[in-house]
Structure formats: structure tokens, C-alpha cells
Amino acid sequence: MVRLLYFARLREDLGCAEETIELPPGVDTVAGLRAHLMARGSAWRQGLAQGRALQVAVNQDMAQPGTPVKPGDEVAFFPPVTGG
């Protein structure tokens, strides 16, 4: 199982703040997980579209498309940050 978190505009667009899912076979990177989630339907396809500026963190560290994802991880998707 992996814990998925969504923040800010993305949370609103997806209508989901947090969920726990089983990693499908063959999904073992951030890019793979993003593609898997995009297959859920139009809100997900648009929210996570490749052209959209999106940041991903794995276990609370900033991640890249190739960053590994494994059971037990916490993966967060969010728009570029705007604090300060």
C-alpha cells in the first residue's frame, strides 16, 4: 500500500486530499504512479497532465519522475509552492 496526498489547487481539482492504494504490478516510480493515476478519468488526466507544473515528494523529500516508489511510501502531488 502507498499513501497518496494531494495539496492546494490539485486537491480541489481532484476532489481528494488523501487516499491509500495498492501499487499495481510494474508501477515502481513517480512517473509510473502518475501515469497510473491519470488513467482514472478526465479530472485525473487533466490534473496530473504532463504539461502541468507539478511537484512530487516521496516520503516528504522532493522527488523526480525516476524516483522509486515502493509499498509503505508516502507520495504527495502538489502545484509549485507559493509560501513566504
Add this chain to the structure above:
Amino acid sequence: MTVRVQTEDFDAGAEIARLRQGNAKVGAVAAFIGVARDVNDGESVATLTLEHYPGMTERALEGIAAEARARWRLIDVLVIHRVGELKPTDQIVIVAVASANRGEAFAACEFIMDYLKTRAPFWKKERTPQGTRWVESRSSDGEAAGRWDPPKADMA
């Protein structure tokens, strides 16, 4: 080193005084305070709501403060960032750096703010007369953070 994320306001004067209290090695304290404005991108702003990623935000701020301490000789670092609903004139963030000399305090304070703007997971949502909107990240913030990158090494 102190990092806090909180809904409550902070007393900037008291926080800065505490940072150098009783420490005769401190010759300089540089502080930055970010404040909520009543206008952004040409529209008046009634409220500003700050969202964060509990856990990661604190870790990111601690990492940025540690990076500053690795780059400059600092005596202490303070970062307090507020979350929740704020209104114009409210304080949002304070970064204060104590060091022996001003150069390092100024540089480290600016570095921490530049990295905070691009690497710490906070998001701002504004309420304007037209409704609510998420604040977009600015490319100028990325450029400001990029100033602190190490010089590119020559290709071997």
C-alpha cells in the same frame, strides 16, 4: 536553530531578542518579515489562506536552515511561518539570522527566504472581490533561488 509553523501571530521583537539573548559572540542579526498585502496582480485581496504539508514543511525548513549553516558561519537561525487565514497587514513569515558579522547574516537571511519561496511546501489562496484564486508561482522566485546554486563545474 528554531523552525515553527503556526497559525498564531509572532512577536518579531521578542523573537529577535531571544535569538541573541546573552550571547556575546553575536555581532549581527539580520531579519526579514514577510507581510500580507491588500493587492496582488491588480486585484484587491481581502484574505490570504496559507495551506501547508504538515511534516514535510517543517523538514524542508529545517533542511534549508541547515544548508545555510553549512554555507555561512552562523550562530543561530530562526524561521517562523504562519498558516491558516490571514488578512492584509498580518505578518506571514520571519527569518532571522545571528552571526558574528553582518555580511554572513545578510546573505544567509536572503538565501533562506529564496529557498523557502521555492522549496518549502506552502500554498497561498486569495479571496478577491471576484472570488477565490490560488496564487501562481513566479519565475522570478526560481531565478532568485538559482543565484545561490554552486557555479557549474567544467565538463571533464
